[in-house]
Amino acid sequence: MPEHLLIAPSILAADFARLADEARAVEGAADWLHVDVMDYHFVPNLTIGLPVVQSLRKATTLPFDCHLMIDEPARWATAYAEAGAYNVTFHAEAATDPVAIAKDLRAAGSRAGLAIDRDTPVEGYLDLLQHFDLLLVMTIKAGFGGQAFLPELLDKVRTARRHVDTGHLELRIEVDGGVAEDTIAACAEAGADTFVAGTAVYGADDPAAAVRKLRARAAAATR
Numbered sequence: 001m002p003e004h005l006l007i008a009p010s011i012l013a014a015d016f017a018r019l020a021d022e023a024r025a026v027e028g029a030a031d032w033l034h035v036d037v038m039d040y041h042f043v044p045n046l047t048i049g050l051p052v053v054q055s056l057r058k059a060t061t062l063p064f065d066c067h068l069m070i071d072e073p074a075r076w077a078t079a080y081a082e083a084g085a086y087n088v089t090f091h092a093e094a095a096t097d098p099v100a101i102a103k104d105l106r107a108a109g110s111r112a113g114l115a116i117d118r119d120t121p122v123e124g125y126l127d128l129l130q131h132f133d134l135l136l137v138m139t140i141k142a143g144f145g146g147q148a149f150l151p152e153l154l155d156k157v158r159t160a161r162r163h164v165d166t167g168h169l170e171l172r173i174e175v176d177g178g179v180a181e182d183t184i185a186a187c188a189e190a191g192a193d194t195f196v197a198g199t200a201v202y203g204a205d206d207p208a209a210a211v212r213k214l215r216a217r218a219a220a221a222t223r
C-alpha cells in the first residue's frame, strides 16, 4: 500500500464560470485536481476539452488528474499529457490497445491511468496493470456527479489491491463517484489510496476544509 493517501477534488462539481478560482480554493489542501473530460459519446454528458485544460493549467499549481470519458482515447490522450497533465486516465471500455496508449502517455511525459466503469469486471485487466501508474475504479456509472455511491463496486478495489500487493506493483488505486465523508472509509479499507470527490468538496461551504476532513477519515480507516 503506498504511504500517501491522495485527495483529488473533481472540478465537475465546481462553478464552471469560476474554474480558476475553484481550482485555487483547494490548493494547499488537495493533492491533485481531477478534471473530467466527457464527449457526449462515451458518456451522455459533455464537459470540457483540451482548450480549457490548457488554460486552467496556467491558473493553478495543483497537478492535473485528467479523466477522459471519451471515445477514441488513442487519438486524444497524449494531447492532455502535452498540455501538462500529471496523470491521464482513459477508459478500458473505449480502448482497443490500452498498453500502447499507456506507453504513448509516458513518452509524452505524463503518468498513465486505466479506468473501468461500473459494469466492467476488473479481472480481465489485472495483467495489464504492470503497464500503468493508476487504476481508476468507478464507484458509480460514469457520466454525472452527485450520484449515490455503490459499495458493491469495492469488490473490484479489493481484487485489484490483492493483485497489486502480491505483484509488488507501483500502482495507485483510485475511486471516483459518491466519495464523501460517509463513504471514504470503506474505500480506504478496501484498498483505495487515491480518492476523487466532487460534490463532497465543491458542495461544501469550505472546499479546502472538506478535503482535510476526507483525508482524516481515509487516514483513520487505514491505521
Ligand SMILES: O=C(CO)[C@H](O)[C@H](O)COP(=O)(O)O
Binding pocket: 010, 012, 013, 034, 036, 067, 140, 141, 142, 143, 144, 145, 146, 147, 176, 177, 178, 179, 196, 197, 198, 199, 200
Ligand atoms: O467521473 C465523474 C463522473 O463520471 C466524477 O468525477 C464523479 O462523479 C465525482 O462526482 P461526485 O463526487 O459528486 O460523485
